[in-house]
Amino acid sequence: MxxxxxxxxxxxxxxxxxxxxxxxxxxxxxxxxxxxLGRMDLDPWQEAASLAALPAxxxxxxxxxxxxxxxxxxxxxxxxxxxxxxxVALLPRxxxxxxxxxxxxxxxxxxxxxxxxxxxxxxYLVMLATQxxxxxxxxxxxxxxxxxxxxxxxxxxxxxASAK
Numbered sequence: 684m685x686x687x688x689x690x691x692x693x694x695x696x697x698x699x700x701x702x703x704x705x706x707x708x709x710x711x712x713x714x715x716x717x718x719x720l721g722r723m724d725l726d727p728w729q730e731a732a733s734l735a736a737l738p739a740x741x742x743x744x745x746x747x748x749x750x751x752x753x754x755x756x757x758x759x760x761x762x763x764x765x766x767x768x769x770x771v772a773l774l775p776r777x778x779x780x781x782x783x784x785x786x787x788x789x790x791x792x793x794x795x796x797x798x799x800x801x802x803x804x805x806x807y808l809v810m811l812a813t814q815x816x817x818x819x820x821x822x823x824x825x826x827x828x829x830x831x832x833x834x835x836x837x838x839x840x841x842x843x844a845s846a847k
Contacts, residue, residue, distance in 0.1 A: 697731040700773040705750070705766055716770060723749065735774040742774065743767040 701717040708714045720727040734742040746767035 696775040697728060697735070700731055700734075700770060700775075701727050703770055703773050705770070719749065719753065723752065725749075731774065734771065739771055742771045746770055 701720075702715050705714045705716060705719060716731075717727045720730050734745060737745065743764070744767075747763045750763040750767060
């Protein structure tokens with residue numbers, strides 16, 4: 684199944700990271716990065732992209748803090764810092780650390796915005812053309828169905844001559 688984020692250029696390159704096991708939860712189920720981020724109501728692919736854009740040390744610190752925010756009883760796990768360092772190593776090669784995470788997808792965002800603008804403009808023009816056609820048909824239909832009645836004027840007959 685293709686993830687929704689893959690449609691926006693975020694996808695398979697993060698699979699090793701997102702599906703990596705973290706530890707067992709209190710029920711003995713294996714907790715992965717994707718389930719951790721889902722439990723925290725974060726978009727896994729967006730978060731992975733943000734972490735990948737950070738320097739390794741900053742990404743590990745961010746991931747350590749996310750591991751510490753897990754609700755409920757603590758996981759059966761070793762040190763969160765050790766886990767975070769292992770997981771960050773699974774992220775794809777990061778671009779230049781001076782690059783902002785959103786700048787990496789700037790071209791895709793611009794292209795998507797151009798397509799959206801084109802679609803909206805097309806819809807607007809179709810709606811405008813439809814309105815014009817309906818208005819014109821309504822005007823010609825009204826002329827055909829409402830022909831004016833012939834005008835009759837009272838005759839101007841001279842008043843009857845009065846008998847004197």
